[in-house]
Amino acid sequence: MTEAENGAEVSQLEAFMNFTRDELEQVRSETTEIGLLVEQSQGEVDKLAQRNDSIIATLHQIQSNFDTVPREDIRSTYEAFQDVQQRLFTMRGQLEKLQSDESHLHRMEQYLIKTLNLLEGRSTLDLGGIEGEASTGIQQIIEAQEEERRTLSRQIHDGPAQALSNFILKTEIAMRLFETDQDRAKEELSSLKTAAASTFGQVRDFIFDLRPMMLDDLGLVPTVRRYSEAVKEKTGLDINFIITGNERRIEPHIEVLTFRAIQTLLINIRDYAQATQAKVMLDMGDRLIRVSVEDNGKGFDPDTQSDEDAQRQGIRTLRNRIDKIGGTLDVESAAGEGTRIAFTIPTEQ
Numbered sequence: 001m002t003e004a005e006n007g008a009e010v011s012q013l014e015a016f017m018n019f020t021r022d023e024l025e026q027v028r029s030e031t032t033e034i035g036l037l038v039e040q041s042q043g044e045v046d047k048l049a050q051r052n053d054s055i056i057a058t059l060h061q062i063q064s065n066f067d068t069v070p071r072e073d074i075r076s077t078y079e080a081f082q083d084v085q086q087r088l089f090t091m092r093g094q095l096e097k098l099q100s101d102e103s104h105l106h107r108m109e110q111y112l113i114k115t116l117n118l119l120e121g122r123s124t125l126d127l128g129g130i131e132g133e134a135s136t137g138i139q140q141i142i143e144a145q146e147e148e149r150r151t152l153s154r155q156i157h158d159g160p161a162q163a164l165s166n167f168i169l170k171t172e173i174a175m176r177l178f179e180t181d182q183d184r185a186k187e188e189l190s191s192l193k194t195a196a197a198s199t200f201g202q203v204r205d206f207i208f209d210l211r212p213m214m215l216d217d218l219g220l221v222p223t224v225r226r227y228s229e230a231v232k233e234k235t236g237l238d239i240n241f242i243i244t245g246n247e248r249r250i251e252p253h254i255e256v257l258t259f260r261a262i263q264t265l266l267i268n269i270r271d272y273a274q275a276t277q278a279k280v281m282l283d284m285g286d287r288l289i290r291v292s293v294e295d296n297g298k299g300f301d302p303d304t305q306s307d308e309d310a311q312r313q314g315i316r317t318l319r320n321r322i323d324k325i326g327g328t329l330d331v332e333s334a335a336g337e338g339t340r341i342a343f344t345i346p347t348e349q
């Protein structure tokens with residue numbers, strides 16, 4: 001290598017080190033800002049949780065003194081309870097998003113620090129071997145499991161658990177009204193029946209999201225077909241499900257990953273695409289599972305590197321999962337032209 005070439009290489013290294021330092025400072029600045037937002041959101045969640053507990057205590061007092069409490073006070077307390085529940089649910093979702101972003105920034109900061117130390121000669125590259133990779137994989141699995149548990153716990157607390165508390169109040173109201181106004185009591189019982197049916201549907205959805213039992217019993221194709229029908233019934237989205245290839249049972253973890261991928265993409269269509277039609281194509285080849293999910297919605301720019309919405313985050317997470325087992329995922333979309341996402345998963349490792 002000539003002296004000029006060596007000098008150019010050193011210059012490029014210096015430029016990269018300066019770039020890394022600037023990136024590290026930017027990440028640290030963003031970490032500080034988002035840390036403040038997390039702190040503020042956590043404070044708001046705590047206040048709403050205290051307000052929620054206070055209203056629940058008031059409802060219990062109303063139940064104990066139902067005959068003497070004015071009906072308008074009962075109504076206003078119940079409306080305040082519903083309002084704080086909705087705000088608490090929204091703020092908890094916002095807090096979880098901020099905490100996730102904060103965690104990503106912390107990981108990026110550590111990566112940049114290690115990179116800079118390596119470039120400056122203050123540390124050596126340590127790949128950690130297979131043991132280190134296995135440890136990281138186990139950590140990711142545990143973190144994913146705990147995140148699923150936190151999400152499910154919050155959904156049950158904010159949904160069925162609060163609904164059951166409402167059932168107790170409505171039942172008490174109906175029992176007291178039977179002595180004075182049977183027509184009003186019948187209306188309360190009818191409202192209670194409707195709420196119970198809705199809550200029962202929520203519980204079934206939670207069970208299905210946690211682990212569809214029919215996935216273990218019947219396999220991938222019947223489960224995807226049933227899930228597509230359920231989404232169609234609830235949203236009115238016209239979903240066309242097409243199956244080709246050799247329909248059969250495959251490895252359980254491949255069935256789970258394929259179903260979760262299709263589930264994620266249909267949820268994205270439901271929540272973001274503003275579509276009226278969707279098509280799910282599942283081809284079960286001898287060595288590859290090929291899936292494409294299309295919609296006629298508003299589309300988006302797949303090249304935009306933004307964390308501003310959950311849709312792109314969900315797609316990135318899905319791509320990482322598929323990449324880890326040797327699969328591929330491709331996105332075709334443009335504003336106003338709908339979206340097509342296709343992925344392949346090997347059935348033979």
